[in-house]
Amino acid sequence: xxxxxxxxxxxxxxxxxxxxxxxxxxxxxxxxxxxxxxxxxxxxxxxxxxxxxxxxxxxxxxxxxxxxxxxxxxxxxxxxxxxxxxxxxxxxxxxxxxxxxxxxxxxxxxxxxxxxxxxxxxxxxxxxxxxxxxxxxxxxxxxxxxxxxxxxxxxxxxxxxxxxxxxxxxxxxxxxxxxxxxxxxxxxxxxxxxxxxxxxxxxxxxxxxxxxxxxxxxxxxxxxxxxxx
Amino acid sequence: xxxxxxxxxxxxxxxxxxxxxxxxxxxxxxxxxxxxxxxxxxxxxxxxxxxxxxxxxxxxxxxxxxxxxxxxxxxxxxxxxxxxxxxxxxxxxxxxxxxxxxxxxxxxxxxxxxxxxxxxxxxxxxxxxxxxxxxxxxxxxxxxxxxxxxxxxxxxxxxxxxxxxxxxxxxxxxxxxxxxxxxxxxxxxxxxxxxxxxxxxxxxxxxxxxxxxxxxxxxxxxxxxxxxxxxxxxxxxx
Numbered sequence: 131x132x133x134x135x136x137x138x139x140x141x142x143x144x145x146x147x148x149x150x151x152x153x154x155x156x157x158x159x160x161x162x163x164x165x166x167x168x169x170x171x172x173x174x175x176x177x178x179x180x181x182x183x184x185x186x187x188x189x190x191x192x193x194x195x196x197x198x199x200x201x202x203x204x205x206x207x208x209x210x211x212x213x214x215x216x217x218x219x220x221x222x223x224x225x226x227x228x229x230x231x232x233x234x235x236x237x238x239x240x241x242x243x244x245x246x247x248x249x250x251x252x253x254x255x256x257x258x259x260x261x262x263x264x265x266x267x268x269x270x271x272x273x274x275x276x277x278x279x280x281x282x283x284x285x286x287x288x289x290x291x292x293x294x295x296x297x298x299x300x301x302x303x304x305x306x307x308x309x310x311x312x313x314x315x316x317x318x319x320x321x322x323x324x325x326x327x328x329x330x331x332x333x334x335x336x337x338x339x340x341x342x343x344x345x346x347x348x349x350x351x352x353x354x355x356x357x358x359x
Numbered sequence: 360x361x362x363x364x365x366x367x368x369x370x371x372x373x374x375x376x377x378x379x380x381x382x383x384x385x386x387x388x389x390x391x392x393x394x395x396x397x398x399x400x401x402x403x404x405x406x407x408x409x410x411x412x413x414x415x416x417x418x419x420x421x422x423x424x425x426x427x428x429x430x431x432x433x434x435x436x437x438x439x440x441x442x443x444x445x446x447x448x449x450x451x452x453x454x455x456x457x458x459x460x461x462x463x464x465x466x467x468x469x470x471x472x473x474x475x476x477x478x479x480x481x482x483x484x485x486x487x488x489x490x491x492x493x494x495x496x497x498x499x500x501x502x503x504x505x506x507x508x509x510x511x512x513x514x515x516x517x518x519x520x521x522x523x524x525x526x527x528x529x530x531x532x533x534x535x536x537x538x539x540x541x542x543x544x545x546x547x548x549x550x551x552x553x554x555x556x557x558x559x560x561x562x563x564x565x566x567x568x569x570x571x572x573x574x575x576x577x578x579x580x581x582x583x584x585x586x587x588x589x590x591x592x593x594x595x596x597x
């Protein structure tokens with residue numbers, strides 16, 4: 131019964147996020163970035179989606195932060211009391227952030243076909259690889275967004291530093307010459323692999339890497355949330 | 360429910376708000392928490408409600424259904440009164456909030472957005488969201504703050520109903536409104552310590568007479584009912 135009660139909280143948070151119009155700034159940012167990406171002519175779908183996923187990483191992280199910060203602190207505490215669990219309340223927040231990421235990813239996947247930004251050769255494979263590229267970006271984006279939320283960062287300045295720092299480091303540390311690429315989620319590596327032709331082994335490796343990185347960062351978020359309601 | 364050697368501070372470098380607090384609240388018990396502003400009353404209440412986790416110590420046997428009325432209801436939300444209460448009822452796994460909407464006089468505000476409510480009406484919504492789960496523990500942080508006279512009179516009735524059902528109620532108050540709860544036990548928060556005191560009834564003397572005024576026509580019936588309930592009637596004057 132208590133598990134089933136996550137759904138009403140997820141619904142409530144998504145509704146609050148949409149009704150307050152907080153979805154508009156990240157949506158506009160996504161449209162601007164994707165327009166720049168696809169404004170220069172046609173590219174191979176898999177390669178283009180690799181870059182698109184990189185661009186969506188900070189957008190999805192920002193969107194996550196905005197969703198988690200949409201409700202007042204006291205309302206978040208009322209949800210903790212209702213669910214009798216800080217952990218379930220935190221999980222509901224991440225699930226709600228995942229829900230609102232779906233339309234953003236659909237836009238990122240669909241837009242290049244609308245604006246004729248990708249080559250139609252191997253469209254099915256390209257679309258599947260694009261879905262995979264955006265899917266492995268989502269967990270790290272949720273993790274960075276969660277760390278920049280008000281309940282953890284506490285001040286606007288710190289939240290901005292965490293969000294921007296996390297997004298930038300997530301990309302910079304993944305550059306091909308990086309001495310510590312394992313500190314970042316495998317976003318740059320996946321984009322490079324998509325541009326050069328990716329094999330099944332690499333798909334599994336990058337997926338595992340993204341999941342382990344996100345699990346570790348989200349575990350830190352969960353550990354802090356034990357005492358922060 | 361028991362707080363066992365509970366201590367709390369908001370950060371590693373901050374002072375202890377509560378230190379080594381051990382208190383019990385029994386089934387059917389009403390506790391009034393007193394203390395100056397900033398003494399830690401709200402912190403204590405939020406720990407009892409399950410909002411805050413003790414830094415040290417344990418909280419044992421917290422009931423499964425808890426209602427918490429925060430000192431200030433967060434009205435800056437994009438929901439109508441009925442939409443919000445329906446959502447909170449779903450979170451609690453409770454039934455329809457309609458009975459509490461009617462009882463607290465919120466029916467005319469069903470379709471009004473929370474942000475457009477007056478402070479007192481918003482506080483009623485805060486009260487309603489805590490009651491829809493039929494709480495076994497009701498935690499009220501300054502519940503009379505901002506309420507109109509009718510709603511203020513309703514709070515003791517609600518407390519009595521929860522107690523009659525075997526539930527417990529803990530109330531903080533700095534305005535003296537808890538005189539409306541004469542059977543309550545009193546806890547004083549001061550210097551990071553919580554000191555339980557004798558029940559208010561015992562402190563003020565169980566023999567202290569009460570003056571009750573009723574309409575003239577209802578007098579004989581009221582006297583008979585009070586006697587039937589075991590009360591001693593000292594004097595009746597028309």
